[in-house]
Amino acid sequence: MLCAKPGSTQSDPSTKLHKDAGTPHLDIHAYKRLVGRLLYLNATRLDITLCTQQLSQFLYALSVNHFNAATYVLRYLKSCPGRGIFLPRDSQLKLQGYSYADFGGCSDTKRSTFGQCLFLGRSLISWRIKKQLTVPRSSNEVECRALDTATCELQWIAYLFKYLKVECLKIPVLYCDNQSALTIAANPVFHERTKHLAIDCHIVKEKMLNGLMKLLPYYKREDVEWIDETTAMFFKG
Structure with missing residues (x-):
């Protein structure tokens, strides 16, 4: 890939990966090694987290399209080798997180993918993207579980932070x-259609009542310019 042309995006937006996508690829071990190295890069390159999560689902049902998608990520990395996570010294000690879910995003299982990222001031300190274990019945269920x-x-x-004696502002x-x-999490009464979400919503509501956190809609976010750029890079890949 040293002579490959650098790419501007992490994946081809016109290609949606799924099982049995074309001609089988014979060198499975090369694909596994490549995906393993991309997973290692997730420690500092959150912009390829979503792509790596999708590529890791086809380790045992590999096709040429999957391998081409993996090399597409390499072309993107070649275009921006110095990109990483910046942790500024002047970040304020305030913790804020973002929750997101993609309803029925998997073409094969119809399971949803959820993601989260947490910031300490302007510094991203935790992020995760994972496919949910069950097939959801509604978008509300996906968002509540996320x-x-x-x-x-x-x-x-x-x-x-409490153990380290670090006090947030x-x-x-x-x-x-x-x-x-947001409405379901704030409502103490669960009706027939939301009873199966009672446990998840109870945890969120309990932490709100205990003063651990506040739950706000996305349009009331702070540090708009910085957060918008980083969260878009993370969730949209």
Whole structure:
């Protein structure tokens, strides 16, 4: 790939990966090694997190299209080898997180993918993208489960700060772009269509009542310019 042309994006937007996508690729071990190295790069390159998560799903059903998608990521990395995570010294000690979910994004299983990223001031300190274990019945279910996972991660980091005797300037804030999930999390009464979400929403509501965090819609976010650039790079890949 040393002579390959650099790419401007992490993946081809016109190509959607799924199982049995064309001619099988014979060198499976080369693909596994490549995906393993891309997973290692996720420690500092959050912009390829979503692409790597998708590529790692086809380790045992490999096709030429999957291998080409992996080399597409290499072309992108060649265009920006110096990009990474910047941790400024003047960041304020305030914790804020973002929750996002893609409803039914998997073409093969119809499972949804959820993501989260947490900032300490302007410094990104935690991020994750994962496919949910079950097939959701509604977009509200996907968003609520993603919100529950982000809440647990925010709680763990808050406990870590407390153990290290680091005091944040403000109450941690968790942002969500789904109005239905915000309404369900704030509603103490679960009706017939939302009873299966009671446990997840109860965790979110409990942490809000205990003063661990605040739950706000996405349009009330702070540090708009910095957060918009970083979260778009993470969630959209």
